[in-house]
Amino acid sequence: MSLAEKSSGFRSFLRTLREHYRIVHSNPLGRIGFWIVIFFLVIAILAPWLAPHDPWEMQYDKDGNFASLQPPSWKFPAGTTHLGYDLFSQLILATRTTFIIGAVSGIISILIGANIGLFAGFYGGKLDEILMRFTDILYGMPFLPFVIVLIALFGRKLEFVILAIVLIIWRTSARVIRAQTIAIKQRQFITAARARGCSNLRIIYRHILPNVLPLLLLYASFNIAWSIITEASASFLGFGDGNTISWGGMLYELWLSGKTRVAWWWFASPSLCIILLVTSLVFVSRAYEEVANPRLRKR
């Protein structure tokens, strides 16, 4: 591929992104969701500078007393844990973990799902049969137990949490993209491309991929939302990475502390963050559905 071609491809990619942003933006809920996601993203990026305290350091109130289980106040906006850790700082740093897990597993899973879907749909026949039976098997697996077993086997490491999430999440996107690929494959412009001398790989990536892109982005945002929920669930059950903080992990700590009935704030803030981010992502994807599903699109 020549340079000129790459840059023209990149430019058209940017153009597509801009066009997509416009569509998300024109939907009120999508717009709100979009900016909430951006807000969390900024927090995630700037987390170490934004956190007022070390999240693992015992805090004292202004009288010099050990600040154990303090409700939200000016000094500790999200309250403290039973060990006197600042929950606000924990939340901010957890945003970063959550984002890393969400984005990495969301993107890896869409990459896998998209490629499997594209290849299964394009080649059909045996390859399709094998790939789709494989997805069917994954479909048969219950979601959380699978994650838990994997982590139990490999240990509580961030990488394995991500791996477990990816393994289970790509299946839906693979199916949907396969269906879309089959539909597009039969369009005449694909035959035209073949007649022009395009190789199979070129047809898949240059001719079909841009046409499934809206659907792909839709499922990418779905996948990110799903990964966040999965991670939270796994962490809450104690299968998260013990060395990093995540929102689910914070809830797990609460559970371990046995203070569930007393410290409502400890429970409220991480839950709220999870709900807010996941809902925002869902709003964004809903706004997307209009692009992906032409029947919903206004002419």
Add this chain to the structure above:
Amino acid sequence: MSQSPRLEVRNLSVRYQTRGGEVHAVNQVSFDVFPNEVFGIAGESGCGKSTLIRALMRLLPENGVSDADLIQYEGQSLDRMSEKKFREQVLWSKIALVPQSAMNSLNPVYRVGDQIIEAIRNHTSQEKHEARSRVEELFDVVGLESDLMDSYPHEFSGGMRQRAMIAMSLALDPGLIIMDEPTTGLDVLVQERILRRIREIRSHIASSIILITHDIAVIAEMSDRIAVMYGGRIMEQAQSEDLFDTPCHPYTLGLKNAFPSIQKLGQELVSIPGSPPSLLGKQTGCPFEARCPFSIDQCVTEIPKIESLGKNHEVFCFRNTDAPQMREQATSMSTWHSSN
């Protein structure tokens, strides 16, 4: 023609409200259809042919509004008639329509014959067996074997379905049958057979026919009189021989020279540059102006008037007096493609 017209239409206009603005799909269209004649309406896709028919038949979609000075069927005013009365007394029994997508207008889950029997019994007090023998007759008229009555639409080919729809339109002996693109998309042999049936119907039954098509050859063969539509207006209207011998409107001239004829191999074809106009918004000049090699300044700013050239020949063009020269020049490709 000395007879009084069967259908008279004066200054019919139709607009569609769309999100992009008002579409002026039909503008100030006037024409007559005389008893027992085939009146052809020619024009390319999007010029307003189907809309015109929908307005006549009161089948406009919700966003469409029509307005006319006069629409009369055998002296009876149709535009003032109530919706209900129109449906009961005119639709089917006086004016029947074979719609553009006639091929898909049959319900796939009922037998073809039953659908026609049903339509007859909805409008008359005929018994089932009477209606059935009527359908047998009609099938014969359009050249379908009567045992096909008990088939389902999917067992019919496109041409057979089209003929079944024509049979249905004949059911109540209407005085006027409107056929919207009855042969478009069919093979020549099938088309030929349908056209032949239409001709026979006309000579046996005293119906008038409005035939709509974009195919100049079909219209030339079938029609007694022809109206050429463009941009929602009738550009030229005449007896078909006159229209082909002495066309006067630049668009007619272009169309006529754009069609290859199997009888004149090797003739030079002409193509009209540009593409059909968008009908969005109000017209301020001649709709053909952007593609017309003969346009003058006046064409941009003023809407031409319909001029009568006698013998029922009407033209909508400022330069109708220059027709002989234009006719000469229009046969050459260079006329159409020099920068004007």
Add this chain to the structure above:
Amino acid sequence: MALLELKDVTRHYEVKTGLIDRVFRGKPIRKIKAVESLNMVLNENEVVGIAGESGCGKSTTCMIIAGLLQPSSGEVLYQGKRVDQFNTQDQRWYRHQVQMIFQDPYESLNPRFRIFDTVAEGPRALRLWPESEIASKVESMLGSVGLEPGKYGDRYPHELSGGERQRVVIASALVMEPRMVIADEPLSMLDVSIRAGILELLKDLAKKRHFSCLYVSHDLSILGHIADRLMIMYLGQAVEIGPTTEVIQKPQHPYTKALISAVPVPDPRIKRGIPKISGDITRPIDPPPGCRFTPRCPYANHTCSENFLKLDSVQKTNHLAACHRLDVVSHESEMTSMV
């Protein structure tokens, strides 16, 4: 030497009868003989027209020649070489030499490609020239189909009219500098006022750029205008082939005669004959071995359906027709009666 030669090219499709039909009702798998023993030649710088009713195998023939479909049997020879025995290198070369123009300009352009990229895609895929050369060739090609590159290059297909799209399709075929172009009904989806423009463009470019053309259409008026020779197909078989004027003015085969007399003429003063055939075209499912036109032919007798047919020369000319009873048919020269 002929540029392209088809030798006994046959293509069958299997119609799947349902399992229940096969097992319980004993219906065997049936075969549609979409193309049967087709023989033809396309010479250098020649335009051959293929005509016939819908479903007679025109598109299947095109796809086989373009290498997009494999024949069930028979050979396609391009410059004397068998197309099905091409190695990867040859295949690239063939893709370069032979281009196809499709029927539906609304379907044959990728909606996410800009016009410039659409036209440049072929040369890029085959890496024919360096990018700068591709760019200049694409621009001049767009110019010669009447689309200003500066104005149209950056647009997407949905921003073009049907006629403009078909010009893009033509440009993207011709930018490859092909020796042979296969055009499958390139005008049928276009508005009447712009058809002539595309037709003249194709004719003009064929002359200027020296390519041969296989032009498929069911419209004989158009074929009469563009083709040097004409091949008439009926249910997968060639029934007549010869110089265009010969075939149109002196048709030999009963089917050709019917077809030609059915073509309407854009002149109200000319009255043409009535074709003397009955019935509708069927699908070529398990057809009889002999002449497939038998059920509709007014001249048919027992010899027709029994004996296999080959195209035969009419009075030792290059005008061929496939009919057992040519002498009888041509005797009754007044095949059609006047309206």
